[in-house]
Amino acid sequence: MDSIALYYPHINVRDDTWLKYAALYWPKMGRLRPPEYRLMDSKVAARLHEAQWLVDIPPPRWASAELGEPFLELVTSHARELRDRFGLDPIDTWGVPPSVAGFAYASDRRSAGNPDGDEVTWLNPRFGFVHVSKIDPDVVAAAVDAGLAITGPGRGGTWVGMHPKLASAYTCALTERVAAEDRLHPVTDQVLPHTALSGWTLDRLVQTLIEPAPADAGQHRPDLSDAFVFLAFETVVPADLHTVPVDTILEIRAKFAAELDAFRTYVAEQVHKLAELDDVRDLTVFNEYLRTEVHQAVTAQLNDQARDTVRVSGGE
16 A cells, blocks of 8 residues: 655645645645644645645644653753753844744734743744644643743644744654554655654654754755655656646646556665665765666656656647
8 A cells, every 4th residue: 555645844835846746656645734724725735635635634632642741751851951952032042044934824913921021922933833733732831831932823723833943843753653653654845954754752852952963963864765756756757847737747647547656666666675875874975876776777667657747748
C-alpha cells in the first residue's frame, strides 16, 4: 500500500509548484487542520482539495496528549535554559526577521500580557504560531507560566505564539507522532532547521533546543525519499510546471495512474538501496551523490512519461 503524505508545518501549502510535483507523486496528501479553521488556500490547493487529493485531518487528541509528556518535562525541568534562549521578554532581540506569514492566522491585533506584566503585541510577526488544538493544555499552561508562550484569539480559535524555533520543533514532533501511528509520510515545501523524521524524544528535544549546536547544524538534510522524488521530477517534468493548469495535473494523474504507481514502487526500491547516503556527513556531497543517481538511473525511465506529460500539458 502506498503511503499518504502528511504536509507540515503549516495548514495552507505555500508553494503551488511544489504542490503540483507532490500531486504527481503522492496518491493523496493530508494536513492537520482544526475543523473551525477557515482555509486560505491558493487556487491550486483549493482545486486539489475539491478533487479530494488534499484532505483535512483533524489534529488528533491522542497525539497532543502523548507528545505532551516529553514537552511538559522539558519545560518544567529546563525552564531557565529555555527562557534564556526563547523567552518572550527579549522578543525584539531574537534575531528572527519579522514575517507577514504569522498574520495569516488571524486578524485580531489586540495585546496580551506576559507573566511578568509587560505587554507583548499579540500576533507579533516574529512569533511562530501553533493552533491550541494541537497542544496539550498542560503544556500550554506550563509554557505560558515559564514566559515561553502567549495565547490569543485568531482565525479558527485560539493560537499559541512562541519563538519560531520552539514552534518548529513542536510541529515537527507532532507531525512525526501522527505520521508514525497513522502510516503517513511527512512532507514539506519549507526549508526547516529540523524535520518530522528526527526521532523526537526528550533527549532529542534537549539536544536540539538547549545544548550547543555542532558547527554543521545549519545544514538542512532533506529526507532521502523526498529529495529523490522531487529531483527526479524536476529533471524530466517541464521546467515551466508552474504554468501548467492544476486540472492538467489531475488529468495526468488519471491518465498515467499505472505509470505513477510503478514509479512510486521504483523510488521505494531505490531509496532502500541508497540508505547508505544517510551516513554522508557533508550536505554538498550528499546532494551530488543524489543528483548522480537520478541522472543515471531515473532519467531514462521517466523520459517517455515526461514526453507524454508535455503533450498532455500542451508543450508540443
